[in-house]
Amino acid sequence: xxxxxxxxxxxxxxxxxxxxxxxxxxxxxxxxxxxxxxxxxxxxxxxxxxxxxxxxxxxxxxxxxxxxxxxxxxxxxxxxxxxxxxxxxxxxxxxxxxxxxxxxxxxxxxxxxxxxxxxxxxxxxxxxxxxxx
Numbered sequence: 001x002x003x004x005x006x007x008x009x010x011x012x013x014x015x016x017x018x019x020x021x022x023x024x025x026x027x028x029x030x031x032x033x034x035x036x037x038x039x040x041x042x043x044x045x046x047x048x049x050x051x052x053x054x055x056x057x058x059x060x061x062x063x064x065x066x067x068x069x070x071x072x073x074x075x076x077x078x079x080x081x082x083x084x085x086x087x088x089x090x091x092x093x094x095x096x097x098x099x100x101x102x103x104x105x106x107x108x109x110x111x112x113x114x115x116x117x118x119x120x121x122x123x124x125x126x127x128x129x130x131x132x133x
Contacts, residue, residue, distance in 0.1 A: 010035025
């Protein structure tokens with residue numbers, strides 16, 4: 001059975017924690033979560049890195065690409081325990097603030113406290129401050 005593919009930022013602590021929770025709730029295994037930071041993703045899927053870095057994206061079973069709040073809605077549609085959020089998300093989209101709210105959160109995603117530690121976040125440490133000698 002073909003699954004909906006969800007492409008998320010594997011360097012983002014809030015994204016990693018959210019995907020971890022979504023995986024736990026995806027009892028029927030309807031979703032496949034992939035970090036777009038994996039080098040093979042862009043060769044396997046014709047997507048633009050600039051767009052992936054701004055918003056989570058999903059590819060439906062029929063090949064339709066969604067992003068941002070629409071992907072969050074797609075995730076909720078595939079996880080029965082999250083069906084209670086579908087109406088709220090749909091209304092936020094209709095009223096025009098759903099994607100804006102998503103973008104506001106996404107733009108600040110590296111600043112949110114998540115409880116990540118060395119074992120649960122794959123964040124590159126290239127910008128690490130070196131101690132003075």
